[in-house]
Amino acid sequence: MKLIQIDPTNADSLAEIESAAFVIALDGTQTLETPVTKSKHLWHAGDGGKFSNNRFVDKPAQFICWTDQSSNTARGGLMGEHSAMDGTPIVRFCEFILENIEKFLHRLEEPVDQSIANARTDISMPLHLPFNESGLEASINEARDEVAKLSANGLSTDAWTQMIIQLAYSRLVAIEGSENVPAATYEAATMRSFINGRYECIRSTTSDSATFVDAMNNTEKTNADRKDALKTAVNTHVHNTKQVSSGHSVDRNLFDLQKSLYPSEQVPELLIDELFNKSSTWTISTSQISTKGFETYGWGEVAPHGFGVAYSIFENCLQFTVTNTVMYGTTKDKNGKGKKRNDTFVALFDEAAKDMLILFKPAQRQAKL
Structure with missing residues (x-):
């Protein structure tokens, strides 16, 4: 390594970094106003990668911190390397940090507390924006009732969300x-109840999910047909999730067997079967992490033509982060079509979710489908 050859001290410095549990990168003052700009700053090391020299990516956890220019407050995020860690423990780690920061703020001594107050005196006070909310109470209560209906009908919110993804993707390929x-769809299932357990694969695409998607896109079907198909697909997903989480799955086992073959060994026919390989090419890679400590989170697509779909389920909303390569297209035509494709897919998420919610509204809304 040339860096080590230049000066032996570099080897010592590198050893310090590599032996650390995590890295903290300080990026100074930044103007990052939206979840997208913040995500790109964390993932791409700023616009054009200008902070690349302030990153050490070969590390399971890298905390990237900056000062928000508009509010003069501290901000931060995490860039992780998945092979050495999983989402659940790192989320708990982040929540632990945030909880202790909150506790610390309540225990500040008066002189320090006063110094903070003095530092804020030159910051403009927030402007109160008056709103006339008369008449909104009924709409708010109606929205709460709709969310409650999902639970009242025994529908898993995670399975519901997976069906949104299936429906949105079917409409994307129809447009294209x-x-x-x-599409082969991967959802991560934790296996931490087992010794050395990490993750297994829930296959979200099933015959029942396909039947549901067909019903939603078929104008000859009634809302009752669609609702029945949705319930069946959701129940199948819940059943599969329980099976996978209890150790009754095959994907990681087959993957390990495939990777354990020596170059000189003959590959079993199963592992070169066209259907096996197509169904294991994860066009849609999904997972759920729901924590109020993250404004957003995500990862890149697994397949070149696919999407990474991270989602969070909160009390009053679903949040999605959808990623894919910008350079989408054939080998001869990789011209940045991925951005438009992403925008279309995101819009279809909203459309799919609303169309599914209509199934639980009065029959007069049927015509909208």
């Missing part, structure tokens, strides 16, 4: 004129 074949 591609073959309307359900």
Whole structure:
């Protein structure tokens, strides 16, 4: 390594970094106003990668901190390397940090507390914006009732969300004129109840999810048909999730067997089967982490033509982060079509979610589908 050859001291410095549990990168003052700009700053090391020299990516956890220019307050995020860690423990780690910062703020001694107050005197006070909310109470209560209906009907919110993804993708490929074949969809299931357990794969695409998608896109179907198909698909997903989480799955086992083969060994026919490989090419890679400590989170697509879909389920909303490569297209035509494709897919998430919610509203809304 040239850095070590230049000066032996570099080897000592590098050893310090590599032996650390995590890295903290300080990026100074930044103007990052939206979740997208913040995510790109964390993931891409700023606009054009200008902070690349202030990163050490070969580390399971890297905390990236900056001062928000508009509010003069501290901000931060995390960039992780998945092979060495999983989402659940790192989320708990972050929540622990935030909880202790909150406790610390309540225990500040008066002189320090006064210094903070003095430092804020030159910051403009927030402006109160008056709103006339008369008449909104009924709409708010109606929205709460709709959320309650999901639980009242015994529908898992995670499975519901997975069906949103399936429906949105079916409409994307229809717009693109591609073959309307359900995409292999990976959802992570934790296996931490087992010794050395990490993650397994829940296959979100099933015959029942395909039947549901077809019902939603078929104008000859009634809302009752669609609702029945949705309930069946959701129940199947819940059943599969329980099976996977209790150790009754095959994906990681087959993957390990595939990777354990020596170059000289003959590959079993199963592992070179066209259907096996197509169904294991994760066009849609999904997972759920729901924590109020993250404004947003996500990862890149697994397949070149696919999407990474991170989502969070909160009391009054679903939040999605959808990623894919900008350079989407054929080998001869990789011209940045991915941005438009992403925008279309995101819009279809909203459409799919609303169409599914209509199923639990009065029959007069049927015509909207």
